[in-house]
Ligand code: ADP
């Protein structure tokens with residue numbers, strides 16, 4: 001009987017986006033996912049959805065997130081493991097907000113290894129604290145989960161106040177985007193990212209991306225263009 005030969009899909013690409021809260025890694029990850037047709041996996045988005053649905057996981061995650069603390073590794077790793085086992089992740093994914101600790105990074109490598117895959121690139125978006133804080137305090141996100149477009153009231157405002165340009169849904173402000181929590185989140189990022197960056201440097205996959213003008217409306221598009229160039 002005739003058996004068609006299996007043709008391997010395009011090259012697989014497992015990207016880990018690094019960057020402080022407000023660095024624009026979420027916006028860049030969303031655009032990159034669209035450009036590559038790979039799934040965008042954001043642990044922050046997963047937790048926020050669970051919080052909104054008031055599930056047990058949501059309640060537990062919220063007790064950490066509202067204080068600017070990290071959700072424990074065990075919970076987070078289990079969620080990502082399940083997500084990576086979905087069929088749509090076989091050719092690659094864009095990870096955003098995971099891993100955040102060395103333990104998570106090692107767990108991710110183990111999961112991928114089991115699948116015969118490995119991390120392709122770990123771009124770290126580097127911008128100043130001043131821009132970060134301005135960004136977070138002016139951030140508004142489309143409330144439609146399918147869309148999730150991110151705006152900046154100052155630098156990249158929607159055409160109509162409070163309304164998403166793309167899908168027309170109302171924009172919302174994240175509960176953890178307040179001055180007190182931001183400072184804590186930045187502290188946590190500084191403490192935990194050092195080891196992550198060292199780890200990925202050692203593995204030869206880390207690269208830093210410094211946007212020319214992080215306040216430009218197309219800053220995220222430029223970051224994505226750089227990443228696509230590097231993964232060619
Ligand atoms: P940001 O990068 O702006 O902090 P995220 O949406 O990535 O936003 O994360 C929001 C919050 O969710 C974090 O402050 C943290 O409490 C929790 N969180 C997200 N990803 C992880 C993770 N990989 N490990 C632990 N906690 C996480």
Ligand code: ZN
Nearest residue numbers: 142147164167
């Ligand atoms: Zn929208």
